[in-house]
Amino acid sequence: MTSDTIVSMARWQPDARGRLAAAALELFHERGFEQTTVTDIAARAGLDKRTFYRLFGDKREALFSGDNLLAEILVKAVAETDADPFETVVTAFRRVAEEIFADRLDLVRMRQAIIDGSPELQERELRKTNRLAATVAATLRAKGVGDTTATLATESGVTVFRVAFARWVAPGRDVALTDLIAEVAAELRAVTSA
Amino acid sequence: MTSDTIVSMARWQPDARGRLAAAALELFHERGFEQTTVTDIAARAGLDKRTFYRLFGDKREALFSGDNLLAEILVKAVAETDADPFETVVTAFRRVAEEIFADRLDLVRMRQAIIDGSPELQERELRKTNRLAATVAATLRAKGVGDTTATLATESGVTVFRVAFARWVAPGRDVALTDLIAEVAAELRAVTSA
Structure with missing residues (x-):
């Protein structure tokens, strides 16, 4: 763009x-x-x-104005999804991919290039992701999921999203973010299976 | 203290x-x-x-002076360990737990309370953790581990370490960090098993 x-x-x-x-x-x-x-x-x-x-x-905050909407969609999806905790978080991120990111690849790439060019913005992004994760984990706990399980399912889901997102914004890709998330989730399951 | x-x-x-x-x-x-x-x-x-x-x-940087030593121990342990990538990263963090953290719980608690009280320090800590993860993943790749597998094993290992570390510094605990890491690693395997 x-x-x-x-x-x-x-x-x-x-x-x-x-x-x-x-x-x-x-x-x-x-x-x-x-x-x-x-x-x-x-x-x-x-x-x-x-x-x-x-x-x-x-x-810095001006680059993160979409975070509230993103959190809202995630929380709603986590509350609504009936699956094991990790699958629930993955499903919620796929919902976000469809409702927020799809059709905005150019804009997202432009924004990510700005963040990648500034350590200050990278710090803010990490803090935002961390806060988002805390919100998701709290939503799982509110559904009765145990404390550590909620944290581990959330952190694993965030990892899946981050890796899928990095693939998506990388040059030359043409796969939907939601499909990449499903793909990476399967890879994470394989990596952590004993 | x-x-x-x-x-x-x-x-x-x-x-x-x-x-x-x-x-x-x-x-x-x-x-x-x-x-x-x-x-x-x-x-x-x-x-x-x-x-x-x-x-x-x-x-801020003065609170992170131990990071180079930590990275050094992690890299050495990852290079030396002969196990699947996730287990390798977990083993490396257990090495760090033994060589850096054991016997320093009071000091670590004091430092963590300072970080937890400052959003600026939390941002720096997240960035440091991120950079450390990149170093660990690069070490796995140098051993021939595929790109995504290296990232997923590293991120999962970092999650395990963070959760175990939070348990360790929480008041009233008396379990060795290395044992908590092993415990949380098993929990993560259970959470992400299909």
């Missing part, structure tokens, strides 16, 4: 949060994360700096 | 790096991470601020 094709995203979004997130993505892509200021982002979105800080807290 | 019992650690260490790391741990424990400056740390260690920055880069 060239920056031309996304250049007006920032003003398309109906809400301030969406406009700021789109503006941040555009600018980080065009100029780099370090070179972009919160003032630049607010200006591109047609909003002011105070609105940015009220909604995001810091510059 | 009270701060009295560690108050002179910072000057016991023979090398600048060890003295600075010990001083940082003492001060973070006594005053809190946020409230401690690099100038304070250098002064406690009897060194100057420039030496600190040359050796650590930033304040």
Whole structure:
């Protein structure tokens, strides 16, 4: 995706949060994360700096605006799925793949390249993933799954998602993320079977 | 462990790096991470601020001075162990448990409480764990293990270590870390078996 094709995203979004997130993505892509200021982002979105800080807290956070939706879908899928805990988490990530990621590969690649270029953003991403995992594990526990089993099923599911996601965003692939998740889950089962 | 019992650690260490790391741990424990400056740390260690920055880069890094040794032990153990990839990684973490963590539970608890109190330190810890995992996976690959298998075995091993470590540092436990790792590895095998 060239920056031309996304250049007006920032003003398309109906809400301030969406406009700021789109503006941040555009600018980080065009100029780099370090070179972009919160003032630049607010200006591109047609909003002011105070609105940015009220909604995001810091510059990094603007790249993670989709996390709440992602957590919501995961929690709902975990609550609804009737399978063993690991399979439940894998199924929930496949739901996320279908509802959030499918059809957005270009955008996801662009975002991931920005994250991969900044240790600060990588730290934030890891913390986000960790918090997401805690939410998923809590949802399993609420279904009556034991403490350690909930943690291990969640962490294994997150590993599966991360590996499948990395395959998906790698250049030259043309397999649906949901299929890659199923594939990697089978591989993890094989690797950990005694 | 009270701060009295560690108050002179910072000057016991023979090398600048060890003295600075010990001083940082003492001060973070006594005053809190946020409230401690690099100038304070250098002064406690009897060194100057420039030496600190040359050796650590930033304040957070002082809490992770043991990471190189840890990586070294892991890599050596992975290279030497003759077992399936997941079992190899688990064995390597048990080696680390014996060579680095055993007999240091009080110190480890103190350090972990500091990390748990700071989102900044948690981000750094996650990044460190991630980098360590990349090193372990690379060592497996160098032994001829396939790319995805190496990643999945490593990530699963890291999960086992993290869960076992959390159990170990939790109050009121009295089980050796190496035994907890073996226990959690068996639990993970059970959770991911179809």
